Amino acid sequence: MPSVIVDCAMYRDGRRSPAPEDLSDALDQARASGDAFLWVGMYEPTEEEFEHVSKEFRLHRLAVEDALTAHQRPKLEVYDDSLFVVLKPVMYDDDTDTVTTGELMLFIGDSFVVTVRHGEGAPLSAVRHRLEHEPEVLRHGPTAVLYAVADAVVDHYIEVAAELQVDLEEVEADVFAPQATDTKNTAARIYAFKRQVLEFRRATSPLLQPMDRLAFGNVPFVHEHAQPFFRDVADHLTKASEYIEGLDRLLSDALAAHLAQMGVRQNDDMRKISAWAAMAAVPTMVAGIYGMNFDHMWELRQPWGYPAVVLVMVGACLGLHRLFKTRGWL
Numbered sequence: 001m002p003s004v005i006v007d008c009a010m011y012r013d014g015r016r017s018p019a020p021e022d023l024s025d026a027l028d029q030a031r032a033s034g035d036a037f038l039w040v041g042m043y044e045p046t047e048e049e050f051e052h053v054s055k056e057f058r059l060h061r062l063a064v065e066d067a068l069t070a071h072q073r074p075k076l077e078v079y080d081d082s083l084f085v086v087l088k089p090v091m092y093d094d095d096t097d098t099v100t101t102g103e104l105m106l107f108i109g110d111s112f113v114v115t116v117r118h119g120e121g122a123p124l125s126a127v128r129h130r131l132e133h134e135p136e137v138l139r140h141g142p143t144a145v146l147y148a149v150a151d152a153v154v155d156h157y158i159e160v161a162a163e164l165q166v167d168l169e170e171v172e173a174d175v176f177a178p179q180a181t182d183t184k185n186t187a188a189r190i191y192a193f194k195r196q197v198l199e200f201r202r203a204t205s206p207l208l209q210p211m212d213r214l215a216f217g218n219v220p221f222v223h224e225h226a227q228p229f230f231r232d233v234a235d236h237l238t239k240a241s242e243y244i245e246g247l248d249r250l251l252s253d254a255l256a257a258h259l260a261q262m263g264v265r266q267n268d269d270m271r272k273i274s275a276w277a278a279m280a281a282v283p284t285m286v287a288g289i290y291g292m293n294f295d296h297m298w299e300l301r302q303p304w305g306y307p308a309v310v311l312v313m314v315g316a317c318l319g320l321h322r323l324f325k326t327r328g329w330l
Helices: 023-034 046-058 060-071 124-132 142-175 183-216 224-290 303-328
Strands: 003-013 015-017 036-045 073-080 082-087 090-093 098-101 103-108 112-118
Touching: 003 124, 023 036, 023 046, 036 046, 036 124, 036 142, 046 060, 046 112, 060 082, 060 103, 073 183, 082 142, 090 142, 090 183, 098 183, 103 142, 112 124, 112 142, 142 183, 142 224, 183 224, 224 303
Parallel strands: 036 112
Antiparallel strands: 003 015, 003 036, 073 082, 082 103, 090 098, 103 112
16 A cells, blocks of 8 residues: 555444455455445545555545645535545644644545545544544444544634634733834734634635535435534534634724724824924914014013013913813823
């Protein structure tokens, strides 16, 4: 088998059992048994590496192309010999406060599951380990794997959303801080945060319809008795989606509040500048008048003329300062 296969195992009656190394023989043995299925896990295979697996399991070429290309939206597609499901796991980095997404493709068919992982963070190893300790769940075959993987991915959505909620509270504290000065950094942080939320929504929103089909419709290769379990996953997905939409709205409100505060601060600064300019204009005007070269000017030759003019300028400035202070301009 190709080296790109991370794990390949046969599960009989819910328990891992030895299987032939040849995929064709292993699949024939699983189908002949009636209570067994084959689970093949792959990580970022190339076209040549995936060709052997796709031929053995007769996977549809369009689904194979999607699995190799990656960068797919979450979806569910039904083909003649298999069911193709795309999930987008989401990871949160505490050190950088960033959200990244991976891709996880599942081919579900008669007595087999093929999983293809792109990127980091897909919970496949943890899901496989947990299922191997729950044979009563694994007895339901490939449907159990699809449910367990979808449930793990969606549950992690809620955990990441909770982490983003903490970051949002920090952003709101910066926006509404009484002495907020670094306005450029705050605006850039909010914009970067909105991009992360948008990436998160691209992973959750398109998945709502496929989960509804699994929860309420008759989907080939999925056991009908599994619908209540997929309904539970759909409920959690709806909760996560609503959580993310709420984060996006709050971020938009925070950005609007930040821009409004910037406008208020700019208006306040302009009022202060205008007030000081008005106070400076009075002595400038008086000094300009008495700087004119005329011989006959009122009180020009009087000994009290200069002190009187100075007192008038000081009094006018004090009066304007008191007026502006009363009106809140200073």
